[in-house]
Amino acid sequence: MKKVAKITDVAERAGVAKSTVSNVLTGRKFVSDELRKKVLDACNELDFHPDFYASGLSSRRSNIIALLIESTEDIERPFYRQLIVSCLKEASHFGYSLLLYYNSDRVKLINTLRQGMAPIDGALIMSPFVYDERLKHMESERVSCVVLGRPGGEHDINYVDIDNLNMVKTVTESLIKAYGKDIYLINSDSRMTISQDREAGFEEACARNGIDTSGRVFESLTGSKTDGEKFALQVLRKDAVIITANGLVASGVYAAAAARGLEVGKDIAVFALGTSLPSDTFTPSLSYAEQNYDVFGRRAVQLLISEIENGFKKESVLLENRIIHNMSTRRVVEND
Amino acid sequence: MKKVAKITDVAERAGVAKSTVSNVLTGRKFVSDELRKKVLDACNELDFHPDFYASGLSSRRSNIIALLIESTEDIERPFYRQLIVSCLKEASHFGYSLLLYYNSDRVKLINTLRQGMAPIDGALIMSPFVYDERLKHMESERVSCVVLGRPGGEHDINYVDIDNLNMVKTVTESLIKAYGKDIYLINSDSRMTISQDREAGFEEACARNGIDTSGRVFESLTGSKTDGEKFALQVLRKDAVIITANGLVASGVYAAAAARGLEVGKDIAVFALGTSLPSDTFTPSLSYAEQNYDVFGRRAVQLLISEIENGFKKESVLLENRIIHNMSTRRVVEND
DNA sequence: CTGTTAGCGCTTTCAG
DNA sequence: CTGAAAGCGCTAACAG
Numbered sequence: 001m002k003k004v005a006k007i008t009d010v011a012e013r014a015g016v017a018k019s020t021v022s023n024v025l026t027g028r029k030f031v032s033d034e035l036r037k038k039v040l041d042a043c044n045e046l047d048f049h050p051d052f053y054a055s056g057l058s059s060r061r062s063n064i065i066a067l068l069i070e071s072t073e074d075i076e077r078p079f080y081r082q083l084i085v086s087c088l089k090e091a092s093h094f095g096y097s098l099l100l101y102y103n104s105d106r107v108k109l110i111n112t113l114r115q116g117m118a119p120i121d122g123a124l125i126m127s128p129f130v131y132d133e134r135l136k137h138m139e140s141e142r143v144s145c146v147v148l149g150r151p152g153g154e155h156d157i158n159y160v161d162i163d164n165l166n167m168v169k170t171v172t173e174s175l176i177k178a179y180g181k182d183i184y185l186i187n188s189d190s191r192m193t194i195s196q197d198r199e200a201g202f203e204e205a206c207a208r209n210g211i212d213t214s215g216r217v218f219e220s221l222t223g224s225k226t227d228g229e230k231f232a233l234q235v236l237r238k239d240a241v242i243i244t245a246n247g248l249v250a251s252g253v254y255a256a257a258a259a260r261g262l263e264v265g266k267d268i269a270v271f272a273l274g275t276s277l278p279s280d281t282f283t284p285s286l287s288y289a290e291q292n293y294d295v296f297g298r299r300a301v302q303l304l305i306s307e308i309e310n311g312f313k314k315e316s317v318l319l320e321n322r323i324i325h326n327m328s329t330r331r332v333v334e335n336d
Numbered sequence: 337m338k339k340v341a342k343i344t345d346v347a348e349r350a351g352v353a354k355s356t357v358s359n360v361l362t363g364r365k366f367v368s369d370e371l372r373k374k375v376l377d378a379c380n381e382l383d384f385h386p387d388f389y390a391s392g393l394s395s396r397r398s399n400i401i402a403l404l405i406e407s408t409e410d411i412e413r414p415f416y417r418q419l420i421v422s423c424l425k426e427a428s429h430f431g432y433s434l435l436l437y438y439n440s441d442r443v444k445l446i447n448t449l450r451q452g453m454a455p456i457d458g459a460l461i462m463s464p465f466v467y468d469e470r471l472k473h474m475e476s477e478r479v480s481c482v483v484l485g486r487p488g489g490e491h492d493i494n495y496v497d498i499d500n501l502n503m504v505k506t507v508t509e510s511l512i513k514a515y516g517k518d519i520y521l522i523n524s525d526s527r528m529t530i531s532q533d534r535e536a537g538f539e540e541a542c543a544r545n546g547i548d549t550s551g552r553v554f555e556s557l558t559g560s561k562t563d564g565e566k567f568a569l570q571v572l573r574k575d576a577v578i579i580t581a582n583g584l585v586a587s588g589v590y591a592a593a594a595a596r597g598l599e600v601g602k603d604i605a606v607f608a609l610g611t612s613l614p615s616d617t618f619t620p621s622l623s624y625a626e627q628n629y630d631v632f633g634r635r636a637v638q639l640l641i642s643e644i645e646n647g648f649k650k651e652s653v654l655l656e657n658r659i660i661h662n663m664s665t666r667r668v669v670e671n672d
Numbered sequence: 673c674t675g676t677t678a679g680c681g682c683t684t685t686c687a688g
Numbered sequence: 689c690t691g692a693a694a695g696c697g698c699t700a701a702c703a704g
Contacts, residue, residue, distance in 0.1 A: 053392035054697035390681035
C-alpha cells in the first residue's frame with residue numbers, strides 16, 4: 001500500500017525547499033530551469049498531484065466557474081442546452097471547468113456567490129438574480145459575476161444580452177414595407193424579459209407606421225404548433241404578416257395557411273424570431289432571426305474570466321442577431 | 337468593514353464548543369435540540385457560512401459530481417446536450433451540483449479522478465476511458481465512477497447503456513416481416529460503439545432471415561439529409577425498407593422517395609433509430625426509436641450517488657428504447 | 673533564488 | 689456534551 005505523495009515528499013526527493021516546489025507548480029514565482037526540472041522529475045517519479053482542497057484553502061483559486069440556474073427555469077429549452085454547451089466550450093478553452101448549480105432556492109443559489117462558499121472563481125447568473133437585494137448586500141464579499149440577460153437599473157455588474165428590441169423592430173418594419181399593415185405577433189410568455197423586449201420592438205415599429213397594435217399581439221404560453229394554428233386561424237387573410245416566437249408556432253401558422261388556401265411567402269408572410277428547427281424543414285423555407293446563443297455564452301464566459309484574471313472593468317455587451325429572409329417572406333427579398 | 341464569521345465566532349456567540357458547532361453543521365454526531373437551536377441561531381445572527389475549501393480539506397466531501405467529456409467528442413450533438421441536462425436535474429434532485437470537464441487531454445481527465453485532485457465525490461465517465469490502463473492502476477485511490485456506455489471486458493465499475501443491439505434487431509425483424517427482404521441500413525460513424533451495436537443488431541436479424549447484408553449497410557459520416565438522399569437514390573425501389581441513424585438522414589430518404597414517385601409507408605418503409613426532429617414534422621409521420629437519453633443520464637447519476645453514499649455494489653443497467661411505429665412504416669401496424 | 677514558518681478554517685480525537 | 693489540540697496539504701511572507 002503505497003502512500004500518496006505530498007509536496008514535502010517532492011521537495012525532499014528533488015532536494016529543494018517546499019516553497020520552491022510550490023512556486024514551480026503555481027508558476028507564481030520564477031524558478032531556474034535546472035531546479036524546475038528537478039522538481040518536475042520528482043513529481044513524476046512520485047506520481048505527485050496537488051490536493052485541490054488544500055491549495056484552494058490557501059490560494060482561494062479553483063479554475064472553476066459556475067453557472068447558476070434557478071429551477072423555475074425550464075432547463076430543457078434549447079436556449080439552456082445551447083448555453084451550457086457554449087459556456088463549457090469557452091471555459092475549457094481558457095482552462096476552466098464549468099460547475100452547474102440548479103436549484104429552486106434562490107437564497108442558496110445566491111449564497112453560493114460568497115467567497116469561499118463554493119469552489120468557484122466566478123459565476124454566470126441569470127438576470128432575475130440581479131434584482132435580488134441580497135446580491136447588493138454582498139458586493140464586496142462575493143466572487144466575480146457576469147449577468148446573462150438584461151438587468152434592470154444600474155449595477156456594477158457586467159452583463160451580456162441579445163438586442164431583441166432592435167431586432168424585432170427592424171424585422172417588423174421591413175415586413176410592413178413589403179406586405180402592408182395587417183401584421184401580428186404571436187409572442188411567448190410575457191413574463192420573460194425577452195418577450196417584453198420583443199413586444200416593445202414590435203410596438204415601436206407599428207407606432208412608426210401608424211398601426212394600432214390592439215388585438216395584434218397574442219401570447220402563446222406553450223409555444224406549440226397548436227397555438228400557432230389557433231391564433232393564425234383567427235386573423236389570417238391575404239397579405240397578412242405573422243411574426244412568431246419560435247419555429248414550432250410558425251409551423252402552426254403554415255398549417256393554418258394551408259387550411260385557408262393561402263400560399264406562405266406569396267399571399268402571407270411568416271417570420272420566426274427564433275427557431276430550433278432547421279429552416280429547410282419548412283416548405284417554403286422559413287425566415288427567421290438567428291438566435292446566436294453560442295456567442296451569447298461565449299462572450300459571457302470571456303467577460304467573466306477577464307474579470308477574474310484582470311479585475312473588474314465596466315464593459316457590458318449587446319449582441320445583434322442575424323436576420324435571415326427566406327421564402328416565407330419572399331416579398332422582402334424581391335423588394336431589394 | 338465587517339469581518340466574515342468563522343466557526344469559532346459562532347461557537348463563542350452560541351456559548352458552546354467549536355466541535356459542537358461542527359457537529360450540528362455536519363450532523364455527524366447527536367447534539368441536543370437546545371444546543372442545536374442555539375448554534376443555528378448564532379449562525380443566522382452572524383451570517384455564518386462554512387468555508388468550502390476548509391471543510392473539504394478535512395471531510396473530503398463536496399457534494400459535487402463530475403461529468404468528464406473528452407473534447408474529441410462533438411458536444412453539440414443532441415445526445416450530449418440532453419445528457420448534461422438530465423444529469424444536472426438528477427444530481428440537483430439529490431443535492432449535488434454537476435461539474436463539467438471538457439478536455440482533449442485524456443490523461444488530465446483521468447487524473448481528475450484521483451481522490452483530492454478535484455472537488456468531486458464521484459464522476460460519470462464515457463466508455464472509452466475504461467479501456468485506459470491508467471484507470472486500472474488507480475482503482476483504490478480514485479473517486480467513485482459510473483461509466484456511460486458499454487465498456488469492453490470485465491471491470492469493477494458500474495455502467496449504464498442503451499440496448500441498441502436488441503432494439504435494432506427487433507425493428508429489423510418486424511420490418512422484414514411487413515415489407516420483405518430488400519432492407520438497408522444508413523448507419524452513422526462506424527467507429528462509434530453505438531453504430532457497431534446497431535449494425536450488429538441489423539446483421540443478426542438479416543442472418544436469421546437469410547439476407548446477405550453486403551451492400552446493404554451505408555455509413556453516413558455527416559448524418560445529413562444530403563447523405564440520406566444520396567444513399568436512398570442508389571437503392572430505392574418499391575417495397576424497399578431503409579433504416580436510418582437519425583431523422584435528418586430520414587428526411588433525405590423522404591426526398592429520394594418523392595423523386596422516385598414512391599409513397600413512404602405504402603410503397604417503401606423508413607425508420608429512424610433516433611431523431612431530434614419531432615416525428616410529426618414529417619409527412620407521413622416518421623417511425624422511430626425513442627432515444628431516452630434522459631433516463632440514461634438519470635440512471636447513471638442515481639447509480640453514482642448510491643455508490644458515493646452507500647459504497648460500491650455491482651449493479652449495472654441496460655436500458656430499453658421504446659419503438660414507435662408511425663405512418664412511415666404503416667404496414668407494420670396494419671399487420672397487427 | 674532558498675528555506676523556514678505561520679497560517680487558511682474546518683473536522684476529529686480524546687480526555688474530562 | 690465540552691474544550692483543547694492536532695492535523696488536513698498547501699501557499700505566502702519574509703528573512704537569508
